[in-house]
Amino acid sequence: MSGCHDLLIAGGGPAGLATALHAVRAGLDTVVAEPRRAPVDKACGEGLMPGAVRALTALGLEIPGHPIRGIRYVQGPRRVEAAFRHGPGLGARRTGLHTALHGAVVDAGVPVLPLRVEEVRQDATGVTVPGTGLRARWLVAADGLHSPVRRSLKLERTPRSTGTPRYGLRRHYAVPPWSPYVEVHWGAYAEAYVTPLGPALVGVALLTSRRAPFTTQLASFPELAARLPPEAAVTAVRGAGPLRQRARTRVHGRVLLVGDAAGYIDALTGEGLSLALTGAKALVANVCRGTPSRYETDWRRATRRHRLLTDLLVRARQQPALAPHIMPTAERAPRLFAAVVNALA
Template identity: 85%
Template sequence: MSGGHDLLIVGGGPAGLATALHAARAGLDTVIAEPRRAPVDKACGEGLMPGAVRALTALGLDVPGHPITGIRYVQGPRQVQAPFRHGPGLGARRTTLHDVLHRAVLDAGVPVLPLRVADVRQDTAGVTVPGTGLRARWLVAADGLHSPVRRSLGLEVTTHHAPRYGLRRHYAVPPWTPYVEVHWGTHAEAYVTPLGPRLVGVALLTARRAPFATQLETFPELAARLPPTAAATAVRGSGPLRQSARTRVHGRVLLVGDAAGYIDALTGEGISLALTGAEALVTNLLRGTPSRYETDWRHSTRRHRLLTELLVRARQQPALAPRIMPTAARLPRLFTAVVNALA
């Protein structure tokens, strides 16, 4: 196609950057539209599961961080932990991950244009962004949880579930465990991720609209480890978390990462799924089978979507929510098997 790119990626977060890296290394003329300056921060648990670490290693990327050896559930005096069986995970600041991916994309010769894209036009030969002069044979919507491209194409699906939100803050205290700790409360979960010798990240997942400090107080044992004077960053928020898309392939537009659909951060697989989706998307474009990307996406995310949906539904049932942690503690082998199936 004269005067156009092979691939235009809208969104320069991890999903978009990984897609660009795969595409550029495969020889596709690729460009990214991202209005925010790098590195971009986001409310995120910042724990990379072993699958994400392997995917980044396969891309030749070395992300600095703190090794994670497993997942630990905590509820009052009860604890159950599951060590990773197939290599460690990694606690890494979102900005650090973004910086490594961004530099790799620039090194691969991919331009990152400071453009905000909210509307696209497509025909049988390609996709155009009105008012920019940008045109490509394919467009990838990697523009996040509340994707403007997804919305402009009418691909959003209205959900009727109680909305859940994520809040994140960092504390300058030494990690007390190499595990990601998930503290179960009455109305929220608190994820504690070791990020460095004197830094932990705390992410709260909740349906309550209340300040971070108020919600942290509902975890007294955890709050005692995190004095307000140790707070190292401001609170960041995100949500509602659940977002649905009718399809991942719409003509010459393909959706990846959070833009492709998201249930909840409960199982911590967002980055892993974004990296897997990026590779599957580019592979199908190279094969000339873009429609198969939808099938591959559903297949690769099925286990995650099923377990996350079950956990969120149980979490929202007053009779079931208090039983999640005790059940995991009574069945440690099952808990370990589930964690490693996801990891």
């Protein structure tokens, strides 16, 4: 793959593959560098918000999964739920999502090279990846939460003090979903997300500040654990974190950051994929217009509401005086809860 491409995308996860689809459909000569074989799995909640479903549909993709009606918060006997007002969400296995995106990119003629990009060199006209012969006018860093490209360019930004780092753990259970909602169970130190993924499959993701095994943490949700017998577990536990990552900028010369590489707060509000898909579209639009510097402004505008609400919720979650009041407040103010859910959806 010698010569100079228009776009070189480092990372073949959903953010990178969506960027590649937008790029090739805009007429850009595009190549993806991804060392892992498809499909690539990842520890995530696997619930697609309605905005993500619409964005994937606009790309012409059909993702296998289970419809999601809305979000339900659970804490002991307390319950509050909000239905999505503008179409359903989708519970979709990460591997199914990746397979659909990867297949669409390959069918569009975009090469996916088994290469890892860890260092880049840029000049006035393009970006080169040393030792590979790859050169492009623009490089997109879509290489995830702990982006090697972001780190190599010293774009990491130390997070302000926000309490104990949080981590994600995920496992699947072969049990029928008992609710058409994504259930968020609130515990003392963690939240447990239960996502319906099929007629006889649910995904359970734990967001936690405790460093303890999955089964130990699940035991702190006795009502939920009773629905999930150990023998029903059908996948190994996957983990991710620490979750909060900050980037100084999304545009650095001829390098543009998208998806988790562009910065991440927390999975608490479940909007990561929606933001990645929105960012991919905005990035390609600005490259095509010749306004790459505007991508930073577009990214900030598109993610502002999410960043504000997620940051406020995480901060409240980590304050001992405030955390116990999150669920009771949502229960007492169901209209406000529904408004927040749909603002994020």
